[in-house]
Amino acid sequence: MKKWIIILLFFFSVTVVRAAGTGEIVLQEARFHLGDAPAGWTEPGFDDSDWQTIAIPEKWHGEGMYAQYRIRFQVPDDFVKTAPYKRNAIFDLAFIDDCDEACLNGKLIGKSGRMPSEDGQAQSAWDKHRIYKVDARQLKEGENLLTVLVWNRRTRGGVYGGPFVVRMAQLDDLLEISCSEDGSADHCRISVSSDVRIRARLDVAGKEKRARLKPGRVFKRDISYDGSEPVKLDVSIRDKRTGQIVCKSFTPKYCLTPPAPQEPRYNSPAVLGVRCGSPIYFRVPFSGLRPMTFKAYGLPEGLSFDEAMGVLSGSVGKDGEYPIRFEASNEAGSSEGSLLLKVGDTIALTPPMGWNSWNCWGLDVSEEKVYASARALIASGLADYGYSYVNIDDAWQGSERSDDGTLLPDERFPDIAGLGDYLHRNGLRLGIYSSPGNFTCGGYLGSLGFEQKDADTWNAWGVDYLKYDLCGYRSILDTLPVVKRADHMKPYHLMDAFLKRQPRDICYSICQYGLEEVWTWGASAGGNLWRTTGDITDTWDSVLRIGFTLQRELWPFSGPGRWNDPDMLVVGRVGWGEGLRDSRLTADEQYSHVSLWALLAAPLIIGGDLSSLDRFTMNLLCNNEVIAIDQDPMGRQARCLMEKDSIQVWGRPLSDGSYAAGIFNMGDEALDVNIADILTESGWSGIGVCRDVWRQKECRETAAIPPHGVIMLKFNAIDAK
Numbered sequence: 001m002k003k004w005i006i007i008l009l010f011f012f013s014v015t016v017v018r019a020a021g022t023g024e025i026v027l028q029e030a031r032f033h034l035g036d037a038p039a040g041w042t043e044p045g046f047d048d049s050d051w052q053t054i055a056i057p058e059k060w061h062g063e064g065m066y067a068q069y070r071i072r073f074q075v076p077d078d079f080v081k082t083a084p085y086k087r088n089a090i091f092d093l094a095f096i097d098d099c100d101e102a103c104l105n106g107k108l109i110g111k112s113g114r115m116p117s118e119d120g121q122a123q124s125a126w127d128k129h130r131i132y133k134v135d136a137r138q139l140k141e142g143e144n145l146l147t148v149l150v151w152n153r154r155t156r157g158g159v160y161g162g163p164f165v166v167r168m169a170q171l172d173d174l175l176e177i178s179c180s181e182d183g184s185a186d187h188c189r190i191s192v193s194s195d196v197r198i199r200a201r202l203d204v205a206g207k208e209k210r211a212r213l214k215p216g217r218v219f220k221r222d223i224s225y226d227g228s229e230p231v232k233l234d235v236s237i238r239d240k241r242t243g244q245i246v247c248k249s250f251t252p253k254y255c256l257t258p259p260a261p262q263e264p265r266y267n268s269p270a271v272l273g274v275r276c277g278s279p280i281y282f283r284v285p286f287s288g289l290r291p292m293t294f295k296a297y298g299l300p301e302g303l304s305f306d307e308a309m310g311v312l313s314g315s316v317g318k319d320g321e322y323p324i325r326f327e328a329s330n331e332a333g334s335s336e337g338s339l340l341l342k343v344g345d346t347i348a349l350t351p352p353m354g355w356n357s358w359n360c361w362g363l364d365v366s367e368e369k370v371y372a373s374a375r376a377l378i379a380s381g382l383a384d385y386g387y388s389y390v391n392i393d394d395a396w397q398g399s400e401r402s403d404d405g406t407l408l409p410d411e412r413f414p415d416i417a418g419l420g421d422y423l424h425r426n427g428l429r430l431g432i433y434s435s436p437g438n439f440t441c442g443g444y445l446g447s448l449g450f451e452q453k454d455a456d457t458w459n460a461w462g463v464d465y466l467k468y469d470l471c472g473y474r475s476i477l478d479t480l481p482v483v484k485r486a487d488h489m490k491p492y493h494l495m496d497a498f499l500k501r502q503p504r505d506i507c508y509s510i511c512q513y514g515l516e517e518v519w520t521w522g523a524s525a526g527g528n529l530w531r532t533t534g535d536i537t538d539t540w541d542s543v544l545r546i547g548f549t550l551q552r553e554l555w556p557f558s559g560p561g562r563w564n565d566p567d568m569l570v571v572g573r574v575g576w577g578e579g580l581r582d583s584r585l586t587a588d589e590q591y592s593h594v595s596l597w598a599l600l601a602a603p604l605i606i607g608g609d610l611s612s613l614d615r616f617t618m619n620l621l622c623n624n625e626v627i628a629i630d631q632d633p634m635g636r637q638a639r640c641l642m643e644k645d646s647i648q649v650w651g652r653p654l655s656d657g658s659y660a661a662g663i664f665n666m667g668d669e670a671l672d673v674n675i676a677d678i679l680t681e682s683g684w685s686g687i688g689v690c691r692d693v694w695r696q697k698e699c700r701e702t703a704a705i706p707p708h709g710v711i712m713l714k715f716n717a718i719d720a721k
């Protein structure tokens with residue numbers, strides 16, 4: 001095998017290392033310039049002798065800035081000639097914070113994100129692995145020039161995650177599978193670009209197709225599937241000359257929840273807690289064809305009901321339990337639903353449901369974006385399933401307070417009170433965010449020293465939910481010689497007192513990442529829910545740690561009015577900024593994520609942008625039977641009852657005397673299980689009627705659980721452990 005060597009050329013050129021025997025050219029240094037790009041800088045002849053030399057990877061400093069990298073590298077004569085596949089070269093530029101445009105010898109070869117120069121609207125791409133496939137004819141023997149233009153919004157930007165690598169394509173690179181939804185049917189595209197004879201074998205749900213590919217042909221095949229059950233695509237290609245085989249598998253998204261009936265159907269919740277005299281905003285959660293008209297019976301004094309919108313409002317002046325019956329009618333029929341209104345000390349009788357801006361918009365949130373999600377909550381039908389809070393997370397705050405101490409919103413939030421009115425008119429609720437410290441995690445003003453003022457302001461805006469995030473208060477804790485649990489509790493108690501003085505119910509969400517076992521004292525500090533962990537992200541590792549590992553021992557601490565909060569649902573389009581992407585969790589991982597959260601009686605706060613929900617995400621979020629488990633009035637959090645090999649079984653009792661359980665496959669291979677055996681092993685005996693709640697069908701005797709997937713069940717049993 002040929003050994004390649006290190007080449008150091010010319011006074012202005014950069015170090016180019018060829019890793020021995022691997023056919024890779026590793027690029028470790030660049031000529032670097034910060035600021036606007038000089039004319040002609042992508043051309044090989046441009047004089048960069050006065051640019052500095054920078055190592056790759058190394059981040060540069062500078063906010064809202066452009067930077068340019070010029071990398072000269074040598075391509076040996078035999079680089080393409082001796083490659084097994086000569087059609088494509090791969091440029092692996094690792095990670096770049098934030099957007100980039102890469103050119104080879106002056107010609108664009110790839111770009112990620114969108115720079116503000118294009119139309120003023122930047123789109124982030126910082127966490128996308130940059131792999132650009134390039135026609136190998138663009139590579140010249142001898143010296144080549146790679147240029148990379150980078151734009152970054154925040155303080156530290158640039159290339160990171162490793163040096164750049166240029167290599168010729170391997171068999172693996174020739175096969176691409178991509179699946180997307182086009183609204184009605186789902187399609188997957190498999191493409192193989194061959195420059196040698198290749199045999200392809202395609203296995204869709206056990207049905208096999210074969211193809212032979214001649215050199216120079218691109219093989220593209222569209223697979224359509226109805227998407228109502230998991231379909232595994234197994235594709236293998238074999239290079240006839242070498243016998244080498246590459247296999248790839250892919251499970252496209254699939255929708256298990258059957259379509260909701262056209263006639264009205266009452267979904268969750270069955271109970272609603274409100275304090276005496278506090279305003280009520282409740283949109284009756286009926287799914288079904290619109291237009292729909294509504295009636296309410298048994299309303300206590302002080303409440304009124306909008307029959308066209310199905311919105312309950314007003315306030316009740318006397319503690320007590322008030323059963324209310326609703327009727328809804330549409331073209332397809334009519335039906336009933338009932339709600340037990342409990343007027344007393346406890347609010348959040350079932351885990352809060354709604355949306356929060358953080359996982360999608362991060363610090364780039366605006367009133368317009370929140371409105372878009374609020375409108376979508378209604379238009380998509382999510383509100384008909386009980387999703388009711390619309391929560392603004394960090395970055396709504398302006399940079400100063402008025403003379404009387406009132407915290408003024410940023411100009412991106414011109415009228416928060418107007419947003420509150422809009423939500424209340426529609427029977428929905430407004431949430432806001434602050435920190436007990438001077439500053440929030442995003443560096444915005446916190447409430448320290450202005451707790452009362454802020455609570456009063458939020459009341460005036462119609463705020464119904466506060467997420468109070470420790471962040472800046474950590475620096476105060478750091479000044480204490482010894483930090484005791486009471487020191488952690490203090491700022492939460494303080495804000496609670498001011499919230500309770502408001503003439504409205506403000507659901508209090510404590511956010512301090514589970515420090516000092518918050519689950520043991522969160523309720524006594526007035527919290528209705530408390531984050532039990534650090535921030536979630538859209539990876540299986542994160543769901544595994546936050547959900548499956550860290551919630552295990554917490555079940556005794558949760559119940560009506562006081563919930564453990566394992567953070568928001570990382571479903572739909574997320575991104576913590578402007579470059580939204582589909583959640584990186586696979587379809588099966590998303591079923592497991594939502595199933596576990598429902599079993600845990602966790603708040604169901606959607607993290608994805610609601611204005612760009614796809615059919616899969618809607619289907620995932622609108623299963624009335626799964627939601628009913630989450631919202632069960634008894635509020636018992638599931639326990640992990642059995643763990644064997646790669647199976648975990650989590651279960652909980654429900655208020656109607658039945659049980660709910662999830663049989664999770666934590667492994668990387670599909671598993672066939674006998675449901676009754678697993679439930680018996682998990683401690684249930686005398687199992688009666690059993691329902692597969694995702695499919696809303698009777699359980700089958702056995703089930704195939706996909707890797708990282710779940711079967712979620714509701715069943716009767718004579719006895720439980």
Ligand code: GLA
Binds near residue numbers: 358441469
């Ligand atoms: C912390 C919280 C997140 C989010 C951000 C906002 O990281 O845990 O949920 O609110 O702050 O800056």
